[in-house]
Amino acid sequence: MAHDLFSNIMQKDAPTTSEWEAEAACRQIAALCPPLDAEHVPLSQALGRRLRETVRATEDLPPFDRSAMDGYAIRHNDPATRFTVVDRLRAGDWRPRPLQPGQAVAIATGAALPDTGLQVVPRELVREEGDTIELLERPRDDHIRHRGDDARAGDVLVPEGTLLQPGTLALLASLGHARPRVTRRPVVWHLVTGNELVPPEQSPGPGQIRDSNSLLVRTFLEARGIPPAQWRLPEDETAMRELLQPLGTGTVAVDLLLVSGGASVGPHDFTRRILEECGYEIVISRVRARPGRPLIVARRGSSLAFGLPGNPLAHFVCLHLYVNSALRAWDGAPHSTPAWFTGRLAHGLHTEPGRYPTFWPARWTFDAEGRAEVQPLRWQSSGDLTPLATANALLRLPARPAASAAGSPVSFLPLHLEP
Structure with a gap:
């Protein structure tokens, strides 16, 4: 059955000349981030x-011939069927000795062979009688891990x-x-701005909400082995300017600065202005995509700054597309920009006309035939966190009217290699 409950998301604003296509923005960001020092x-x-x-x-490797089985080492060309056990070797023992016809050495898996030209008879192919063994069967293999194998x-x-x-x-x-x-890991600072934000453990007052972006950014980075330094600031231009002053003077070296909120053009959105005061050059100020259209990307020498739109779903998309492109390029990954896969739509999907491509929270898995299947998740706006409970992919929808039936091919970015 077609789903039309997502139609309120597609936007109809006309793009401006300063807007970047999302894929072009990812490529530009990666180009600004040569691999960090080792x-x-x-x-x-x-x-x-x-x-x-x-x-x-x-x-x-291995550096010496060693037994691949628990058993008995005998000369490979020895025609005897009964042998006298003249030594017992465990892994770690080193007692070279020549073996005579009719002699055997009890040997454990991984133990060094005492001589060349041997084979190991597994324990289950012999009958043991004290220090004497009788071969029940001579194996075809020598059961030896030879030096240099x-x-x-x-x-x-x-x-x-x-x-x-x-x-x-x-x-x-x-x-x-x-x-x-x-x-080396990049040094990352993260600032969350907003008078409405309170810590997760605190009950919000009227007009307030709990801060989710701090945890979203921290866990995104820590999953990549990067522990960020974080601050929660009021919507105060002076407070941000004072905190970032060491970056402007060069007394503190930060590879990546993330600012949550203040990336738009409202009267209280001052991120761009303060970045420029700190010596950052604005490279990208908007992308032609939803959510996360008002994205600021700026550089100062070899460091990079992102002004992320405050809504958490926009955060989620921007982190996995744009910030991750920077992190992978800095790391020296062979492919730093997002790697899109083709899957099949799990159920029908209908979208209204819009001017911007949409990166849709989704869940991918394998169907009964082992093919990737993508389920679009319900969301109402870029402030809607509910689809992130199970999202493990972003579904890429083009900027045009679309009505896709179940089973239609779709492009998606898996956020986890396992569904």
Whole structure:
């Protein structure tokens, strides 16, 4: 059944010459953010960091022949069926010795082989009688992990640009590469402005609302390993000017400044003016998209500032499209701008004519055939937080009348790789 309950969202304002298409804005933002400097960090702090060096094997892996099974090592060409056990080796033991015909060594998984030219007979293929074993069956495989099977000295194991995940870190640990060289994290300041805002734990008075943007921004950044410095300010131009004064004088180095609220052109919207006073050059002041049209992007040297529209759903969209493009470019990601996927519409969707593309909160999952299915979520305005309870994607709708039936192809940005 077609859904027409979203028609109040599409706007009909005429675009101005200063407006940027959303994708062009993302590309411009990424171009302003070359990769940040690199630093060496302990492995315990490297999760999710971008590697800025190539890691090679410093020795053959494994560095010695070792048993792949719990069993008994015997000479590969020994025709005997009964063997005398002359030693017992556990992982970590190192007792090289030549094996004579009719001799065997009990060996644990991972233990170093005592000699060359051996094979390991799994324990379940022998009958044990004290220090004597009898082969019930001779295996075809040698059940040995040979030196250099995994990699040879000098082989590239982790290429530069790799995002360090748990498995990557485990490999680096096994190599003794304890302080990888990675992209440093950006220094981020976040200011929330508004006389109407109170902390989440406080009951709002008449005309007040609880501040959700501080937590939205903090968790968005911390999910990327970036702990921001945050302030909640009244709607006071002097207070913001005093706080940002160290940025203007250069006494404090901040890579990214986020200002929530004050990005529009009303009498109390002073973000643009103060950024310019601090030496920032305005690059973008509007984008041709909803929500989040009055977006300010400014630069000062190598640092960047965003004036984000105060409504939380607009915040959500701007963070995942524009701010994330900056963060990924600074990190050195191979593709910093949003990567759009094609899915199928879960149910019918009808929108009214509008001049602006819309980034619609949505939920994606897999259907029974393993194809991406996208469900548009109901929302009333850019101040509506309710769809964010389950949103894990943004659905990209073009700036034209559209009535799409269930199953129609749609473009979406997954915010999580798993639905």
